[in-house]
Amino acid sequence: MVLNRRTKFEQRFEQFIGNLLRVGVILASVLVLTGGILYLIRHGTEVPNYQFFRGEPAEFRTPAGVKTSILSGRNRGIIQLGLLLLIATPVMRVVFSLLAFVRLKDYTYVIVTLIVLAGLIYSLIGKYS
Amino acid sequence: MNTLDFSLLIWFGSLSAGFLGALTGLGGGVVIVPFLSVVCGVDLHYAIGASLLSVIATSSGAASAYVKEGYTNMRLGMFLEIATTFGAVAGAVVAAKISTGVIAIVFGIVLLYSAYLSRKPYSENIDNLPPDPLATRLKLNSTYPTSTGEQSYNVRGVPFGFGLMFIAGVLSGLLGIGSGALKVLAMDQIMHIPFKVSTTTSNFMIGVTAAASAGIYLNRGYIDPGLAMPVMLGVLCGAVLGARVLVRARVQLLRNIFSGVILVLALEMIYKGLTGRL
Numbered sequence: 001m002v003l004n005r006r007t008k009f010e011q012r013f014e015q016f017i018g019n020l021l022r023v024g025v026i027l028a029s030v031l032v033l034t035g036g037i038l039y040l041i042r043h044g045t046e047v048p049n050y051q052f053f054r055g056e057p058a059e060f061r062t063p064a065g066v067k068t069s070i071l072s073g074r075n076r077g078i079i080q081l082g083l084l085l086l087i088a089t090p091v092m093r094v095v096f097s098l099l100a101f102v103r104l105k106d107y108t109y110v111i112v113t114l115i116v117l118a119g120l121i122y123s124l125i126g127k128y129s
Numbered sequence: 130m131n132t133l134d135f136s137l138l139i140w141f142g143s144l145s146a147g148f149l150g151a152l153t154g155l156g157g158g159v160v161i162v163p164f165l166s167v168v169c170g171v172d173l174h175y176a177i178g179a180s181l182l183s184v185i186a187t188s189s190g191a192a193s194a195y196v197k198e199g200y201t202n203m204r205l206g207m208f209l210e211i212a213t214t215f216g217a218v219a220g221a222v223v224a225a226k227i228s229t230g231v232i233a234i235v236f237g238i239v240l241l242y243s244a245y246l247s248r249k250p251y252s253e254n255i256d257n258l259p260p261d262p263l264a265t266r267l268k269l270n271s272t273y274p275t276s277t278g279e280q281s282y283n284v285r286g287v288p289f290g291f292g293l294m295f296i297a298g299v300l301s302g303l304l305g306i307g308s309g310a311l312k313v314l315a316m317d318q319i320m321h322i323p324f325k326v327s328t329t330t331s332n333f334m335i336g337v338t339a340a341a342s343a344g345i346y347l348n349r350g351y352i353d354p355g356l357a358m359p360v361m362l363g364v365l366c367g368a369v370l371g372a373r374v375l376v377r378a379r380v381q382l383l384r385n386i387f388s389g390v391i392l393v394l395a396l397e398m399i400y401k402g403l404t405g406r407l
Binding site: 010011013014015017018019020021022024025028029032033035036039040043044045046047048050055056057058060061062076077079080083084086087088089090091093094097106108109112113115116119120122123124125126 | 131132133136170175182185186189192193194196197199204207210211215221336337339341342343344345349352353354356357358361362365
């Protein structure tokens with residue numbers, strides 16, 4: 001069936017999404033590694049404690065908190081920024097898919113993508129007790 | 130043990146998990162969580178948070194190559210992501226409300242099933258069944274590259290596949306894994322999608338599924354930078370290495386070793402969950 005074949009636009013879009021995912025992961029890894037090395041240089045000799053759950057301080061829980069943490073010179077803030085970028089990578093993929101479906105005038109998939117995006121945004125900015 | 134030694138140990142364990150996960154197609158998440166909680170004594174919430182991030186990293190890393198090669202069915206992925214995203218949100222919300230003992234037992238059961246799946250050989254099934262009206266309406270039927278040129282395929286069993294994806298999403302959000310095995314099973318067995326398309330589309334979806342619950346884990350303070358750092362970097366390195374070796378490796382032998390490791394971890398997790406020692 002001719003209709004099933006992927007169009008030139010869709011193939012170009014696949015290349016773009018592939019590059020987006022790759023760049024996102026590489027940038028996130030570089031940030032995490034940089035922050036990690038700086039963190040280990042400063043705190044490497046301390047005794048770790050992950051046995052008991054305390055919950056992270058507020059500065060590691062939100063993008064705004066991560067920004068404050070980096071500005072106050074905390075290396076773990078750089079790691080957390082890398083992790084935020086990592087979480088943002090698939091979200092950006094969904095955002096760009098939305099633009100592609102709008103351009104293709106494929107309204108069924110514009111709606112499908114909007115629903116997925118709504119779920120992601122709810123998880124990222126929702127308030128949980 | 131100081132933080133440097135601890136980080137190196139976690140990094141090396143994560144590297145091994147990512148390596149085996151890539152070779153067997155199960156992903157690193159199923160081994161990372163038991164490794165951190167059972168072997169290293171890390172609190173289960175921290176272990177799940179760190180694992181989720183490593184899952185996003187490996188999924189996005191691998192998907193970047195598969196998407197470019199044209200195996201991934203992006204419409205199918207996006208459609209099924211409705212189910213996995215909301216499942217993952219539900220799973221992450223539930224994870225905070227139930228005890229770690231219950232999570233450990235569910236994890237153990239999923240591990241047992243994964244051990245079984247990793248021993249099962251896969252077969253490429255292309256059938257010539259007529260197109261499903263719902264799949265046609267949703268434009269899910271597509272083509273993928275083979276050695277003899279573009280091969281077209283029809284998608285079937287859309288409602289059942291969609292339902293299983295929701296469960297895969299819940300497990301992902303609850304346990305911090307990618308649920309790749311369940312996603313592939315649903316696409317391969319229920320929806321009759323060619324194996325290469327199933328595995329690559331599953332990989333493509335895993336990043337979004339994990340991101341949906343990672344936001345909630347971050348908000349709750351379950352993602353510790355000091356722990357997530359060696360886990361994410363380790364699993365990612367291991368996965369890249371595993372993908373390189375895959376072409377030359379004796380996969381069946383590795384699958385047997387891997388399923389043995391998983392079996393031991395599964396029993397350990399169920400035991401610790403039941404006795405409340407996790």
